Amino acid sequence: MQTQKQVLGYPLITISKETTRSLAQRENAKSAFLPRDETVWKRAFHAWYEGGLSGVFEEVVNSEDEVPSWVSSASRGMLTFVRLTSSLHGSLFPHLALSNEDIIAAFSNITDWNKSPVKAFAWHPHTPKFAYTQQDDSIRVHLIGSELVPILKHKLQKNVADLAWQPQCSSVLAVACQTCILIWHVEPTSLATRPSSSSVQVLHHQGHSPITSLSWNPNGDVLLSASPVDTAMMAWDVSMERCVPLRRMGGGGVSLVAFSPDCSKVFAATPSHIFRVWETTHWSCEMWSYSSGRCVAACWSPDGNILLFAIENEPVIYSLIFSTSQFGTGEDIGGSQRAIACVDLSEVTLESADCQTRVGGCVQAMCWDDTGERLAVMFKERRDDSGLVALFRTRILPVLEILPCGFVRGPDSDIPQHIAFQPKFEKGALLSVVWSSGKLSYVPLYYVPGQAIGQHQF
Numbered sequence: 001m002q003t004q005k006q007v008l009g010y011p012l013i014t015i016s017k018e019t020t021r022s023l024a025q026r027e028n029a030k031s032a033f034l035p036r037d038e039t040v041w042k043r044a045f046h047a048w049y050e051g052g053l054s055g056v057f058e059e060v061v062n063s064e065d066e067v068p069s070w071v072s073s074a075s076r077g078m079l080t081f082v083r084l085t086s087s088l089h090g091s092l093f094p095h096l097a098l099s100n101e102d103i104i105a106a107f108s109n110i111t112d113w114n115k116s117p118v119k120a121f122a123w124h125p126h127t128p129k130f131a132y133t134q135q136d137d138s139i140r141v142h143l144i145g146s147e148l149v150p151i152l153k154h155k156l157q158k159n160v161a162d163l164a165w166q167p168q169c170s171s172v173l174a175v176a177c178q179t180c181i182l183i184w185h186v187e188p189t190s191l192a193t194r195p196s197s198s199s200v201q202v203l204h205h206q207g208h209s210p211i212t213s214l215s216w217n218p219n220g221d222v223l224l225s226a227s228p229v230d231t232a233m234m235a236w237d238v239s240m241e242r243c244v245p246l247r248r249m250g251g252g253g254v255s256l257v258a259f260s261p262d263c264s265k266v267f268a269a270t271p272s273h274i275f276r277v278w279e280t281t282h283w284s285c286e287m288w289s290y291s292s293g294r295c296v297a298a299c300w301s302p303d304g305n306i307l308l309f310a311i312e313n314e315p316v317i318y319s320l321i322f323s324t325s326q327f328g329t330g331e332d333i334g335g336s337q338r339a340i341a342c343v344d345l346s347e348v349t350l351e352s353a354d355c356q357t358r359v360g361g362c363v364q365a366m367c368w369d370d371t372g373e374r375l376a377v378m379f380k381e382r383r384d385d386s387g388l389v390a391l392f393r394t395r396i397l398p399v400l401e402i403l404p405c406g407f408v409r410g411p412d413s414d415i416p417q418h419i420a421f422q423p424k425f426e427k428g429a430l431l432s433v434v435w436s437s438g439k440l441s442y443v444p445l446y447y448v449p450g451q452a453i454g455q456h457q458f
Contacts, residue, residue: 108162117134161176367421377392
């Protein structure tokens with residue numbers, strides 16, 4: 001890590017254990033901001049303003065020690081009913097009976113959202129800086145080469161599930177919270193380490209919470225948000241603080257959204273076995289379905305023509321190819337009818353001189369660098385987890401090729417919690433890994449991109 005700091009100039013970061021909360025010690029997120037002497041009914045009254053009817057029932061369910069058992073049971077049933085009604089779907093999805101925190105933990109791309117040192121992490125698409133959320137829901141912003149670290153806090157910043165920097169802008173950060181979206185305006189030239197609440201916009205839509213995923217379009221003028229209890233993903237005009245619901249029946253909600261880099265398509269996963277790809281001209285969509293489980297991770301190729309995704313209970317990476325000749329008619333998005341299994345991630349044992357290491361399994365998260373030449377895969381945690389992140393060398397043209405090229409091992413017996421590539425890394429690709437100990441590692445992957453070789457730019 002010291003060598004990385006000298007070579008790269010990136011800050012050494014170890015997230016303090018004092019800012020994390022164990023699951024047993026964690027208080028309810030709402031009550032943390034309320035006086036401890038308030039009754040459950042007064043807290044429920046506050047919850048009405050923050051989360052509507054579902055907020056009231058959830059407050060009662062989370063305070064079951066303070067109410068009669070029949071009231072807690074009735075509230076739990078009503079909470080499930082309200083969520084079923086708001087999702088406009090007649091079938092019972094198990095995730096609708098979970099608390100907001102459990103829903104976020106189930107659909108987060110963090111390995112263990114409840115106990116991980118960070119709840120969310122995001123690189124800026126153009127500027128060399130990143131932000132991450134700690135377990136106390138505070139957000140820290142690091143600009144490479146600067147000692148100033150702004151800390152963002154707000155009373156509505158609870159149970160943060162995702163962060164997204166606005167493209168074409170150096171100062172706007174969208175934060176997916178339990179009851180709303182916060183839009184922070186963090187000016188890079190400001191010397192304030194604690195920006196005030198006047199720097200925040202609050203975006204809220206009834207029934208659209210908790211929010212688990214955000215995605216800006218590459219132009220930075222549309223923000224999409226997703227909630228696993230709402231079958232509509234919201235397209236926000238942030239400047240006007242207005243949204244348009246994009247709704248399709250089936251799936252029980254929307255758990256993950258991602259704009260393609262060319263701005264032509266949107267990937268939208270659901271809590272069920274269904275996922276959709278939308279085109280952004282007429283906002284029509286095509287649907288794919290896998291009986292083995294829901295889609296847990298996905299990433300686009302730099303040209304927006306290839307989608308890689310992974311299913312919950314399968315150690316396989318699938319690919320969907322989108323034809324540019326068919327795309328844009330408003331009737332056909334151009335996606336292939338059947339996904340192709342392109343990487344087998346079945347567990348294997350690697351033997352070395354002094355030990356055996358098991359690697360592989362089902363995918364927790366994956367990311368593709370913006371040259372389209374490196375892919376990183378993080379696996380679901382197991383009891384015997386080796387703490388490895390798998391790296392692949394990829395090629396998009398003339399055909400998709402994905403070949404294994406190595407692994408990243410954490411310090412000691414750390415488990416990876418989050419992975420992301422820094423955009424616009426000049427010397428190849430740079431992978432950031434947050435480990436269970438709180439350490440943030442930078443893994444530089446030096447290579448000359450194939451496009452540069454073809455243009456003799458090396």
